Amino acid sequence: MSKKQKLELTWIGKDKRPRLEPRILLEDKALSYRADDPITSVQAEIPFAGQDNIPPKFSHNNLLIHGDNLLALKALEQQYAGKVKCVFIDPPYNTGSAFTHYDDGVEHSLWLSLMRDRLEAIRTLLAEDGSLWITIDDNEAHYLKVLCDEVFGRGNFVANAIWQKKYAPQNDAKWLSDSHDHILIFAKNKNIWRPNLLPRTDEMNSLYKNPDKDPRGLWMSDNMSVKTYSFATDYPITTPSGRIVNPPSSRCWAFSKDKLTELIADNRIWFGTKGDGVPRIKRFLSEVQNGVVSKTIWLREDVGDNQDAKKEVKEFNNISVFDTPKPERLIQRIFNLATHENDLILDSFAGSGTTGAVAHKMGRRWIMVELGDHCETHIVPRLKKVIDGEDQGGISKAVNWQGGGGFRYFRLAPSLLKKDSWGNWIINKAYNAEMLSEAMCKHMGFQYAPSQAHFWMHGHSTETDFIYVTTGSLSHDQLKVISDEVGNNRTLLICCKAFMAETSAFANLTLKKIPQAILNKCEWDHDDYSFSLNVLPDDDASETCEVLKTSQVLGDSQFLDNEEE
Numbered sequence: 001m002s003k004k005q006k007l008e009l010t011w012i013g014k015d016k017r018p019r020l021e022p023r024i025l026l027e028d029k030a031l032s033y034r035a036d037d038p039i040t041s042v043q044a045e046i047p048f049a050g051q052d053n054i055p056p057k058f059s060h061n062n063l064l065i066h067g068d069n070l071l072a073l074k075a076l077e078q079q080y081a082g083k084v085k086c087v088f089i090d091p092p093y094n095t096g097s098a099f100t101h102y103d104d105g106v107e108h109s110l111w112l113s114l115m116r117d118r119l120e121a122i123r124t125l126l127a128e129d130g131s132l133w134i135t136i137d138d139n140e141a142h143y144l145k146v147l148c149d150e151v152f153g154r155g156n157f158v159a160n161a162i163w164q165k166k167y168a169p170q171n172d173a174k175w176l177s178d179s180h181d182h183i184l185i186f187a188k189n190k191n192i193w194r195p196n197l198l199p200r201t202d203e204m205n206s207l208y209k210n211p212d213k214d215p216r217g218l219w220m221s222d223n224m225s226v227k228t229y230s231f232a233t234d235y236p237i238t239t240p241s242g243r244i245v246n247p248p249s250s251r252c253w254a255f256s257k258d259k260l261t262e263l264i265a266d267n268r269i270w271f272g273t274k275g276d277g278v279p280r281i282k283r284f285l286s287e288v289q290n291g292v293v294s295k296t297i298w299l300r301e302d303v304g305d306n307q308d309a310k311k312e313v314k315e316f317n318n319i320s321v322f323d324t325p326k327p328e329r330l331i332q333r334i335f336n337l338a339t340h341e342n343d344l345i346l347d348s349f350a351g352s353g354t355t356g357a358v359a360h361k362m363g364r365r366w367i368m369v370e371l372g373d374h375c376e377t378h379i380v381p382r383l384k385k386v387i388d389g390e391d392q393g394g395i396s397k398a399v400n401w402q403g404g405g406g407f408r409y410f411r412l413a414p415s416l417l418k419k420d421s422w423g424n425w426i427i428n429k430a431y432n433a434e435m436l437s438e439a440m441c442k443h444m445g446f447q448y449a450p451s452q453a454h455f456w457m458h459g460h461s462t463e464t465d466f467i468y469v470t471t472g473s474l475s476h477d478q479l480k481v482i483s484d485e486v487g488n489n490r491t492l493l494i495c496c497k498a499f500m501a502e503t504s505a506f507a508n509l510t511l512k513k514i515p516q517a518i519l520n521k522c523e524w525d526h527d528d529y530s531f532s533l534n535v536l537p538d539d540d541a542s543e544t545c546e547v548l549k550t551s552q553v554l555g556d557s558q559f560l561d562n563e564e565e
């Protein structure tokens with residue numbers, strides 16, 4: 001039987017997929033900021049509210065997560081799958097450069113694998129009417145497009161917008177002076193996703209005048225002939241001055257004779273100030289769409305460039321300036337097109353935190369993930385200034401930003417299981433009872449929501465199905481007491497060290513041992529899935545692929561792009 005073939009991008013290591021551990025997130029309260037501010041503390045949906053649950057961990061909407069984004073995206077999956085309206089990412093472009101805050105050179109196949117795994121996780125988090133926007137340059141753009149086609153489906157490709165990232169030509173460029181980045185846009189489902197219109201600018205509105213003092217207000221005139229030829233609308237028109245005008249050759253008028261008579265009677269046809277001109281249709285400002293459709297070329301005067309972005313971030317950290325930020329206006333355009341107020345936005349390559357800053361000022365909710373220490377040294381101070389209303393740079397003035405809101409700072413918990421000195425998997429000693437309970441809820445598909453009233457109620461999967469997690473061993477008598485309390489109308493999954501009873505002894509209890517119950521669910525104690533891995537996915541790949549070393553590539557084009565021009 002012949003193997004079915006399909007058009008696909010292949011690379012070394014493509015078939016290797018990480019089996020990710022769904023980690024819990026630990027809040028670092030010292031770095032969270034005004035998390036209890038009433039503006040941000042909108043309660044997340046609690047599926048079975050009314051119980052005496054402690055408030056859900058993410059009751060505050062804005063989250064900054066310090067850690068590897070693949071593990072972070074997995075950590076977010078349970079609570080946020082299908083809820084994110086817009087993902088913007090600006091991943092390392094794989095230029096081979098070594099920036100101050102992160103390295104940007106991994107072997108090409110490895111880059112594709114790293115991106116594929118993240119794109120798949122992002123797709124899971126996106127809402128059905130959500131969209132993904134990725135900035136990228138020519139190093140990987142075209143491979144990334146094909147990769148996204150595979151993950152999102154080619155039919156969900158929306159556009160490749162071109163962003164003019166710099167103005168000055170790079171006269172020492174060996175080949176061409178690269179002055180743009182790509183913005184790849186994919187919809188989760190293109191059949192239902194539609195971009196918003198962009199706000200009309202004063203410049204656009206200035207084209208509207210009112211030379212005949214029409215009481216309907218400002219208007220501009222538009223061509224009245226069309227290309228699609230129809231004999232019926234190819235007729236001569238007599239202007240008020242008596243001149244006969246025909247449509248240009250091989251074109252015809254946009255309206256029938258009757259319709260034109262109606263429009264003339266309504267003073268909607270313009271024959272020029274002397275009544276002698278080729279007829280044109282009047283388009284009133286009050287009748288045009290309340291915005292404009294975005295084009296795919298985005299100029300620096302409209303959305304800013306690398307130099308603007310550098311100036312913006314210098315305001316937050318002038319000593320160790322972040323190398324590759326994006327301008328706030330660029331991100332604002334994306335959110336104008338892809339989101340509405342209060343929508344949830346995710347950026348899993350946060351860098352200096354531009355996405356969060358812009359989302360915050362635009363009244364959107366946000367989640368950002370950043371692996372580097374600049375999460376703390378750059379993003380936190382930037383967002384604090386935004387929240388305090390002290391940041392009047394970027395888009396602040398345009399949106400009249402006055403401050404407000406807050407965010408919570410999280411780190412990924414360590415692996416739940418560790419090997420002991422005998423090579424056996426045991427519960428990580430860094431886990432206390434609450435962390436273990438929360439982690440087990442995640443692994444077993446339960447919502448963590450411990451009850452004050454019932455010691456065995458640690459979480460739920462439905463209104464009547466609960467989970468209890470303990471490192472203790474439970475005797476038959478103890479299980480009997482719990483079973484009686486659970487009663488006939490509820491069920492309980494018990495995850496414990498050991499139990500002294502037949503697994504089928506109590507109809508309303510399911511008994512599982514830790515860690516055996518979860519041993520094969522994922523790979524354990526694997527912390528680094530990051531882009532800083534300069535290793536190949538396959539041993540034999542080393543013959544075919546060359547690992548880029550930072551020393552060989554300093555002076556690369558993207559590095560220069562991000563320097564002051």
Ligand SMILES: C[S@@+](CC[C@H](N)C(=O)[O-])C[C@H]1O[C@@H](n2cnc3c(N)ncnc32)[C@H](O)[C@@H]1O
Pocket residue numbers: 067068069070090091092093101102322324325326327348349350351352353354355369370371372529530531532
């Ligand atoms: C080009 S920068 C993003 C810049 C950002 N758009 C801004 O305006 O500041 C890419 C960022 O991705 C981060 N990064 C790279 N690998 C990562 C990973 N595995 N998890 C989380 N962040 C990662 C880098 O540390 C870097 O800060």
